Amino acid sequence: xxxxxxxxxxxxxxxxxxxxxxxxxxxxxxxxxxxxxxxxxxxxxxxxxxxxxxxxxxxxxxxxxxxxxxxxxxxxxxxxxxxxxxxxxxxxxxxxxxxxxxxxxxxxxxxxx
Amino acid sequence: xxxxxxxxxxxxxxxxxxxxxxxxxxxxxxxxxxxxxxxxxxxxxxxxxxxxxxxxxxxxxxxxxxxxxxxxxxxxxxxxxxxxxxxxxxxxxxxxxxxxxxxxxxxxxxxxxxxxxxxxxxxxxxxxxxxxxxxxxxxxxxxxxxxxxxxxxxxxxxxxxxxxxxxxxxxxxxxxxxxxxxxxxxxxxxxxxxxxxxxxxxxxxxxxxxxxxxxxxxxxxxxxxxxxxxxxxxxxxxxxxxxxx
Numbered sequence: 621x622x623x624x625x626x627x628x629x630x631x632x633x634x635x636x637x638x639x640x641x642x643x644x645x646x647x648x649x650x651x652x653x654x655x656x657x658x659x660x661x662x663x664x665x666x667x668x669x670x671x672x673x674x675x676x677x678x679x680x681x682x683x684x685x686x687x688x689x690x691x692x693x694x695x696x697x698x699x700x701x702x703x704x705x706x707x708x709x710x711x712x713x714x715x716x717x718x719x720x721x722x723x724x725x726x727x728x729x730x731x732x733x
Numbered sequence: 734x735x736x737x738x739x740x741x742x743x744x745x746x747x748x749x750x751x752x753x754x755x756x757x758x759x760x761x762x763x764x765x766x767x768x769x770x771x772x773x774x775x776x777x778x779x780x781x782x783x784x785x786x787x788x789x790x791x792x793x794x795x796x797x798x799x800x801x802x803x804x805x806x807x808x809x810x811x812x813x814x815x816x817x818x819x820x821x822x823x824x825x826x827x828x829x830x831x832x833x834x835x836x837x838x839x840x841x842x843x844x845x846x847x848x849x850x851x852x853x854x855x856x857x858x859x860x861x862x863x864x865x866x867x868x869x870x871x872x873x874x875x876x877x878x879x880x881x882x883x884x885x886x887x888x889x890x891x892x893x894x895x896x897x898x899x900x901x902x903x904x905x906x907x908x909x910x911x912x913x914x915x916x917x918x919x920x921x922x923x924x925x926x927x928x929x930x931x932x933x934x935x936x937x938x939x940x941x942x943x944x945x946x947x948x949x950x951x952x953x954x955x956x957x958x959x960x961x962x963x964x965x966x967x968x969x970x971x972x973x974x975x976x977x978x
Binding site for chain 2: 646647648649652665666667668670671672674675678686691693694695696
């Protein structure tokens with residue numbers, strides 16, 4: 621299981637990357653996606669996602685809109701803004717730098733940044 | 734006995750009929766009361782329905798799905814806390830609120846100190862103790878809380894006491910009640926002391942009119958701070974309903 625601090629730190633790049641990949645998505649689907657990607661190792665409590673999403677929204681990295689889903693209920697869908705895409709590039713670079721540093725120490729494959 | 738078992742029967746019947754709308758509504762009310770905005774509550778409710786649909790598709794009943802989905806979202810208080818922490822404006826509101834609360838408590842404490850000193854002095858006068866006793870009275874009253882706080886701190890009970898003492902501040906209605914009682918108490922003490930001071934004044938200064946104006950004027954002046962603080966607190970009460978974004 622991933623530690624609490626790492627869960628908190630990685631929430632931002634994960635959300636930005638998922639929205640980049642999916643185009644748009646909503647809270648529950650983002651959570652499911654994170655569980656699936658991490659094979660249940662990254663265990664976000666359901667409630668912690670929304671404050672993070674709202675912070676990203678205030679930073680104008682993502683925008684949100686209420687839309688009617690197929691179920692007939694309304695859902696709040698999030699998508700990346702241009703600033704969000706730029707922030708994601710920055711995040712990606714930082715995380716890969718960390719990744720490569722550890723990879724070199726652990727004699728694993730590095731990736732090009 | 735018959736009445737009792739009938740009552741239990743009614744309760745069980747009510748529990749058996751799970752009303753999703755009512756359960757959701759109650760949960761929403763809890764959320765909003767803890768300081769989550771209606772817009773945020775809408776989103777959490779939509780999440781709850783998504784999670785429920787998922788659980789129900791795996792064979793759970795509506796009621797089971799509701800409780801599990803609710804449990805996964807976490808306790809209402811923690812949710813509100815996380816939402817509040819993510820919003821810097823609200824963090825500042827909280828800080829100002831607690832600053833105001835502390836100032837109010839301090840003002841109330843000073844009143845208690847003032848009253849205790851006056852009482853000890855009156856006692857000293859009545860038994861013929863003067864100068865030295867007055868000095869001692871001030872020392873006793875102002876320094877007494879220090880060892881008490883130190884002992885409580887050492888025993889680790891201070892944080893528990895704080896938790897209990899701050900509990901009244903978490904709903905606006907209780908906060909308003911506590912504040913009104915506190916302010917009324919402070920003004921009561923103040924008026925008592927003013928009355929006493931007036932009785933010491935020489936006769937030619939205590940014309941009824943002047944005395945009345947001074948009395949109410951002073952009372953009004955001493956009410957300004959506590960009332961302002963209470964208004965600030967009511968406006969910024971943490972976990973209180975915020976205007977929707």
